[in-house]
Amino acid sequence: MSKTINFGIDLGTTNSLIAKFNKGTVEVYKNPIGFKESLPSVVAFRNDRIIVGEKAHAYLEKDPRSTIGQFKRKMGTSESFKIKSIDQSKTPIDLSALVLKELKTFIHSGETPEAAVITVPASFDMVQSNATKTAGHQAGFKQVVLLQEPIAASLAYANKTTGNELDNSQWIVYDLGGGTFDVALVRIADGELKVVDHEGDNFLGGADFDARIVERIIVPSIEKKGRFDDLLDQLKSASGRLNRTWYTLLGAAEEAKKELSTKSASEIDVELEDDDGEMVSALISVTRSEFEALIKDVIDSTAELIRTILTRNSLQPSDLKFILMVGGSTYIPSVRNRVEELLGIPVNTDIDPTNAIAIGAAYYAGNKPLELMEAKERDAAPSPLKLKVTYNKVSLETEEMFAAKVEGAVDGLSFRITRDDGGFDSGLKQLSARISEDLPLVPDAYNSYTLKILDQHNNPIAIELIQIAQGKYSVAGQMLPDDLSLVKDNIQDGDTKLEQVFARNTILPAKKKMTVDVSKTMLHDTEDEIRIIVVEGPSANHPSSNKTVGALLVRAKNMKRDLLRGTEIDLTFEVSESRSVTVHAYVNPSGPEFSDVFTPKDRNVDVKALAEEIGMLEEKIEQEKAEALDNENYEVVDILTKLSGPIQELQGEAVLLTIDDVTDNKFKLEDRKRKIAQELHQATSTKRIERLRSEYLLVRDEVSELVKESGNDIEKRSFQEIINREHAFLNTNSLQRLAEHVSRLHGLQFQILMRSPDFLIGWFQSLVAKRESFNDQVQARNFIEAGKQHIQGEDFDRLLEVNRRLYSLLPQQEKESKEMRHFTGIS
């Protein structure tokens, strides 16, 4: 099969687009910078660079002697544009070629198109059409096929419909864009599309609508609210006091206009200073009917142009199949409705009005054979250039100079540097033997750039990556040697657990915020306290085997009010480059703030907490020993027996420490405690992991059945997600991860059971069995009565509610069957 052109380009007066036909579908390419499909057809020559598109558009009004737009209107004339900044003239062909070259950079597949279909207005004559062809050749296309815009739009439509319903019919293509209006009569006869007649207005489009909203709705509203002499002049004049606000208002008007396409009203928020220096703020409401009235005369004038065409061709509205709407401004409902109403011809809005022409061009290109003499694949020839680059790879500056020496023939070549996050583009610059460019850096980040050397058609011939680390990365190597974690209560097991705050190898300085819940109610006039304990060491370990970095105490006696269980505490952790840790706690909603700094040299060990920890550890060793004896695991018993002596010794010494001990005894004791804890966990970890693994498998099977029988889609997905990760956490030695998944399964199980009548009845019965202990016997009786009725009436939603109410009547210790430990007071 012979090759086809495939690439279609809408080279517009205000915007241009590129699309590709591929196996029956069309892809409209997006600008790699900003991801928009359309590229403003504007070229700016600023300093030594050429900028095409949106950036150039920003300079269009303010630097008109070096920024050119709307040059399509001059195609085929002998006129050329004098560019002040480069002191040269550029023809409309040169400028169009630059836009075409820029469009090539949208092609993300790395292909270099050798041919393209380029669209031209129906009004273009031979000279203008030939000029467009020349621009295409100048941009490096060896074959250029032209296609009329109304035909392209019609093709985009025809390819969306099936059958031959269009055969031997005619219609109008109505193209109202941002700044131009075109209308064409298209006829299809014997399978061939033809533009029969056309009209247009080169100075009419959506931008006019935005300006009208500002001038006729916003400005009069503001004038009523403050003292302004000549508000409109102040806004529109470049030297006006409020020129900045003009652009803000235009933007707001455009947003409102878009919103009015789907909503009946929109609001514009305005704030500006009046002539007396008073702040005037207003929330201006624009309704759809107000907006419609505002643009009615414009729409009517477009309908007039269609009438002109109809009269000229002796046609009645009924002779036309439809009016095909193209161009962004045809999104406006009143444009569609008014045109239909005035002409009595149905409007057709089946195609995307913004990219229809490019899509149609690509469809055409997909059927047009490539007629190149050398249509062979381009060899990836090695670049004949040698590049020697110099730049700082790390920096504390906001900008870094990049320099390169180029060896080889540089004539006719150019270069361009872009930052990979899409925030910087040097524009196209002429290549010389030495190049230099200031690269702006994103602070505290790894900045990655791509330097491309391009040939005269904008095809890359060499690519170089530039990487610069800014800010904290300049001290790379300063990394956290171990995880830093927060100790929290593990209420379920009456133990403590770790939550990782910073992972090992985090680059310093680092900052993180966390929110924790208070896990016990503290009365404000007691000695109670919450301990924010930060430890260093693997976060998968048990807390007691990690090194304490410091503990921030939130004392009840420093509170004005009681601290209720469930209250949130905002924690901020900061680690400086010298590894000192600052912990900042803010207690919601009572307001007090606490903070402390722990430095690695100045270790912070709380004597009271240490004594408690040693106590807990001793108890744990005894428990484990008893269990190991029961299981006849003598090896473990042996290890644990050896630990009994030292821990008791430690306990005795800890009692002797005073609260304000200033010697380093407490540090020594803490170290010894940590070593014993490590040995304990080492000896028992295999057992606990094994136990958790079997618990996991057991619960998994139960939940699997349950999910299959009564799970909803979300629950099925959640279960599947856990199963998908299973191989990872089942093979891990991290108790925390295993425990986390077991608890998730339990959560899922409970969630499903809550809907099961049998479970709810069972739960109700077990609550009824505890009737003696309810706090409020009268209420409990009522609930129990109600519960029985709900069971009889099979109203299980209500039964669930009763169960919850009854549960809340149980005294605290009944709810928590296990004895709960509150070591830190947070969970």
Next chain:
Amino acid sequence: MIEIKQPASADQLKPLLSALSQLYELDRKVQARSEFQALGRNLEKMKAAFDELGYRIEDPQGQGYNETRVDLEASIAGSSTEDLVVTEVIKPIIRYLMRDSTGEYSKIIQRGVVVVESRSKKDAQ
């Protein structure tokens, strides 16, 4: 080149970007008025939550501007195009962050929409 995958398509992101722009707007209003100071902490928490999800709001107010800054869509107020500075932010820059063991990378998913004007003119005002 480091390839950062877009978190979602542009259309899917629209409501999120709109929410983030509103958050920025709210933050600016709160900062400007002392009576709203108490809301600052809640806004900080919201921003931190979005940051956690990988979305970061960047305020270009007061930053220098030239034609190489493609993270901003600018309207130039006044008549001079030299020594430009951002004087009005209509929409902030929004980045999508990706963190891995080698560092933090980002991609701009919403360009800032701003008004810029010449520094000399601004000083003269």
